[in-house]
Structure formats: structure tokens, C-alpha cells
Amino acid sequence: MNKRTETRENIHFRLLCLLDENPEMSQRDLAREVGISTGSANSFLRELIESGAVKREKFGTSNDRRRYTYLVTSKGKAEKTSSAQNVLARKVKDFEALRDEIIVIASKLKNITN
Structure with a gap:
């Protein structure tokens, strides 16, 4: 597995953990927690949604279409x-x-100091 694939898997894993604990987290909060940009969080979330790993639903009765x-x-x-x-x-x-x-x-340091 190459570094890019490892990084993608790490980010997917962290997003899945965060969303499993708090499904109402905003993309901005998810991005902050994972250490990526909001745009990247959006892309990774889209990947998870398209793969069927995550389902997106409108937040409660909110009229805010971004939630x-x-x-x-x-x-x-x-x-x-x-x-x-x-x-x-x-x-x-x-x-x-x-x-x-x-x-x-530590071994080299020990040899230097002796």
C-alpha cells in the first residue's frame, strides 16, 4: 500500500470514528479534528457517501440546507x-x-560517552 492510499485510509478511518460518535458534526468541525481543509473534508465525505459507508440526511427540522x-x-x-x-x-x-x-x-551514545 502506498503512502497516498495509507493517508486516505487514515482519513476515512478518522472521519468514520468521529461521525459514529457525533453524526451532527459539521464539515468544518470534522476538518479541524482530522487536520485537513474543509474542502478536503467535503471530498472525503463525498467518497464515503458514494461508497455507501455514510448516509447523509437533512439535519432535523433545520431550514439551513447546509446542515x-x-x-x-x-x-x-x-x-x-x-x-x-x-x-x-x-x-x-x-x-x-x-x-x-x-x-x-542509545548504543552509539553509550559508546561515545564511555
């Missing part, structure tokens, strides 16, 4: 679970590489 509720579907929950496993596997791999690098640096 929606984003509901995570059963397909979205399955994607969130799969993404969580992939993200965790990548984080563990990153952690192990960092741990190995720390061991090497």
Missing part, C-alpha cells in the same frame, strides 16, 4: 473495523522501527 447528519452505515462500520486493523498494523510496524532506531542511537 446534515452523517450516519455511518453497516458497510461503514465494517470499513471502520477493517481500517482500524490496517492502521493498527502500520502503527505497530512504525513503533517497532522507531524502537529499533532508538536502541541503535
Whole structure:
């Protein structure tokens, strides 16, 4: 999996987690939480809606056409679970590489100071 695909999966995962907890979050708030632009949040949400992972509904009785509720579907929950496993596997791999690098640096530092 290339970095771009990993980044996309990470963003989808974070959006699905946020929406599962708070379906009324605005695109602006989602963008802020994930660390992306509002335009990017809109694009990623559109991808999730088109894939069937998220369903968009009008927010309550609001007359504001910009307000929606984003509901995570059963397909979205399955994607969130799969993404969580992939993200965790990548984080563990990153952690192990960092741990190995720390061991090497600590060993070199020990040799310098002795």
C-alpha cells in the first residue's frame, strides 16, 4: 500500500470514528479534528457517501440546507473495523522501527560517552 492510499485510509478511518460518535458534526468541525481543509473534508465525505459507508440526511427540522447528519452505515462500520486493523498494523510496524532506531542511537551514545 502506498503512502497516498495509507493517508486516505487514515482519513476515512478518522472521519468514520468521529461521525459514529457525533453524526451532527459539521464539515468544518470534522476538518479541524482530522487536520485537513474543509474542502478536503467535503471530498472525503463525498467518497464515503458514494461508497455507501455514510448516509447523509437533512439535519432535523433545520431550514439551513447546509446542515446534515452523517450516519455511518453497516458497510461503514465494517470499513471502520477493517481500517482500524490496517492502521493498527502500520502503527505497530512504525513503533517497532522507531524502537529499533532508538536502541541503535542509545548504543552509539553509550559508546561515545564511555
